[in-house]
Amino acid sequence: MARRVAIVGTGHSKFGVRNDVNIAELAYESITQAIREANIEKDEIDLVITGYVGGWSSEPLAPPLLLEYTGLTGKPGYRVEAACATGSAAIKAAYDAISAGEADIALVVGVEKMNESPTPTVVEFIGRAGNYFWEFENFGLTFPGYYALYATAYMQQYGATEEDFCRVAVKNHYYASMNPKAQFPRKITLEQCMGSRYIAWPLKLFDCSPITDGSAAVVLASEEVAKKLTDSPVWIEAIGASIGTSNLSKRPGFTSLPAAVTAAKAAYKKAGIDPDNPAKYIDVAEVHDCFTIAEILAYEDLGFAKRGEGYKLIREEQTYIGGKIPVNLSGGLKAKGHPLAATGVSMAVELARQLLGKVEKGRQAPIKNGRALAHNIGGTGHYAYVTIYSLEKPRQA
Amino acid sequence: MSTQREQADMFLAQMDQFAETMKQSVGAPILFDQKTGAALWWDQREMKLRFIISIEKIRKFFEALSEGKLLATKCKKSGQILFPPQAFCPDPEDEIEWVELPKEGELLTWTVIYTKPYSFGHYPDYTVGIARLTNGVQVLAWVRETDPKKLRAGMKVKIEIVKRQPENYLTYEIVPVEE
Numbered sequence: 150m151a152r153r154v155a156i157v158g159t160g161h162s163k164f165g166v167r168n169d170v171n172i173a174e175l176a177y178e179s180i181t182q183a184i185r186e187a188n189i190e191k192d193e194i195d196l197v198i199t200g201y202v203g204g205w206s207s208e209p210l211a212p213p214l215l216l217e218y219t220g221l222t223g224k225p226g227y228r229v230e231a232a233c234a235t236g237s238a239a240i241k242a243a244y245d246a247i248s249a250g251e252a253d254i255a256l257v258v259g260v261e262k263m264n265e266s267p268t269p270t271v272v273e274f275i276g277r278a279g280n281y282f283w284e285f286e287n288f289g290l291t292f293p294g295y296y297a298l299y300a301t302a303y304m305q306q307y308g309a310t311e312e313d314f315c316r317v318a319v320k321n322h323y324y325a326s327m328n329p330k331a332q333f334p335r336k337i338t339l340e341q342c343m344g345s346r347y348i349a350w351p352l353k354l355f356d357c358s359p360i361t362d363g364s365a366a367v368v369l370a371s372e373e374v375a376k377k378l379t380d381s382p383v384w385i386e387a388i389g390a391s392i393g394t395s396n397l398s399k400r401p402g403f404t405s406l407p408a409a410v411t412a413a414k415a416a417y418k419k420a421g422i423d424p425d426n427p428a429k430y431i432d433v434a435e436v437h438d439c440f441t442i443a444e445i446l447a448y449e450d451l452g453f454a455k456r457g458e459g460y461k462l463i464r465e466e467q468t469y470i471g472g473k474i475p476v477n478l479s480g481g482l483k484a485k486g487h488p489l490a491a492t493g494v495s496m497a498v499e500l501a502r503q504l505l506g507k508v509e510k511g512r513q514a515p516i517k518n519g520r521a522l523a524h525n526i527g528g529t530g531h532y533a534y535v536t537i538y539s540l541e542k543p544r545q546a
Numbered sequence: 547m548s549t550q551r552e553q554a555d556m557f558l559a560q561m562d563q564f565a566e567t568m569k570q571s572v573g574a575p576i577l578f579d580q581k582t583g584a585a586l587w588w589d590q591r592e593m594k595l596r597f598i599i600s601i602e603k604i605r606k607f608f609e610a611l612s613e614g615k616l617l618a619t620k621c622k623k624s625g626q627i628l629f630p631p632q633a634f635c636p637d638p639e640d641e642i643e644w645v646e647l648p649k650e651g652e653l654l655t656w657t658v659i660y661t662k663p664y665s666f667g668h669y670p671d672y673t674v675g676i677a678r679l680t681n682g683v684q685v686l687a688w689v690r691e692t693d694p695k696k697l698r699a700g701m702k703v704k705i706e707i708v709k710r711q712p713e714n715y716l717t718y719e720i721v722p723v724e725e
Contacts, residue, residue, distance in 0.1 A: 168584040207589065269554040273663035282599060283630040284686055287710070287717045288674050289659060289666035297657030298676060305655070305699035350658040350694045396630060398676055398686040403655045
């Protein structure tokens with residue numbers, strides 16, 4: 150018999166260039182906050198899942214390092230990696246264990262220290278996160294380059310413009326300006342974005358998420374334990390996940406991520422959400438805007454907009470508070486920052502706090518349905534996770 | 547003008563030099579964050595990373611490049627063409643045969659890489675694109691055109707086998723065809 154699972158504690162470090170801390174100190178910030186918020190003792194935790202991509206940072210074995218530092222050794226656990234979707238994959242691993250009755254209280258932490266390597270090395274590591282032998286070795290794609298292939302195809306097919314992409318950056322910086330945990334807590338103008346240099350045409354510097362150090366943590370608990378711990382659990386109602394092709398050349402088209410569509414469909418089905426009008430059921434969404442084009446693709450893959458009309462949603466400001474569905478009120482990966490493995494966990498922290506009405510004024514979504522959605526993509530649609538968080542206890546476990 | 551790799555190497559050499567003076571004065575390779583002044587340890591261990599990858603089962607692909615041919619594999623039963631070539635079909639009951647790919651196709655999408663990975667930092671800006679060949683197979687490769695505005699979706703292209711310099715090895719490239 151599957152069991153229901155809820156978030157009972159959240160923690161979030163400041164995102165940015167964190168040269169003031171090492172990786173263990175950085176993880177400590179969010180881990181201790183999540184445990185304190187959950188109001189539990191460390192010995193009550195019976196599973197620890199660590200999300201960590203690494204490569205650019207010096208410590209390969211993150212879990213023992215972080216747990217020794219935090220005084221949490223002796224518990225079962227392992228490291229999870231699903232590229233930029235690592236955080237969501239780590240949450241799913243803990244969710245599955247609790248749901249199956251293998252654990253009652255699990256700690257999930259996502260951490261990344263990307264600034265331990267110089268920028269060209271980090272660009273190299275992320276560029277290799279596709280198909281190494283056939284698409285990197287000879288052709289040197291970069292992460293902005295992969296998404297630029299989608300941006301070009303999208304512009305050619307639907308007539309969207311570089312201004313449309315920049316509108317996403319303007320919105321996400323606007324909300325980041327109210328989020329003290331964001332790497333870039335400041336507004337930008339459309340002109341600033343349009344005037345920034347090309348990184349991978351047609352994507353410019355301000356279309357791209359930055360290189361970020363950061364950590365985020367959540368404490369998950371079974372229904373029975375959650376009821377004892379808190380009056381306000383945030384339930385994990387559904388998780389949809391899918392893996393896409395390694396080679397981009399094997400994709401049927403370049404205006405949608407099939408893995409995201411599949412993941413959304415699965416999540417909507419379990420949560421009883423009408424896939425033709427999901428915005429009606431959801432108060433706020435965090436989507437994977439590693440690049441501005443990715444947020445527009447997300448609108449369409451999630452069914453917030455019809456095919457080919459995602460760019461109109463941002464043009465008409467329908468993803469600001471007060472619009473059809475507010476998206477990335479944290480500032481998104483674009484302006485909050487994107488420490489790969491922390492990102493999915495950061496989305497969970499943000500959405501739990503949104504649902505509970507606990508985020509900063511000016512970026513708090515009105516909560517009517519009590520439902521929020523996280524869309525977390527690994528690589529360029531190599532992995533996709535769509536997670537539905539809910540205030541109301543899910544009908545099915 | 548120096549390449550991105552030269553710039554990166556120069557930056558690292560400066561850090562190394564600073565760390566050397568710190569080792570002499572305080573005995574440790576300490577650097578300081580230029581904005582915040584935070585103390586940083588300059589790693590004294592450097593690792594070179596180069597992989598040795600098996601191509602034994604797809605050797606034919608690389609041998610055919612020297613004859614000017616681009617090969618793929620085809621699953622005999624299902625008719626599915628696999629590119630990049632695979633030695634095995636997804637269906638283990640099926641088996642492959644080698645086929646030559648057509649050289650003509652159309653451009654689907656492209657990008658110009660300005661900010662490059664370290665190991666590509668010695669090249670000038672390059673264009674990467676995806677073409678669909680006349681038999682439906684899609685190929686990702688460099689495109690011989692560095693002005694992105696001169697390209698359009700659906701334009702005719704051909705595949706050419708070329709020698710990549712300065713490494714001097716055979717690979718393939720997408721070349722726009724004059725119309």
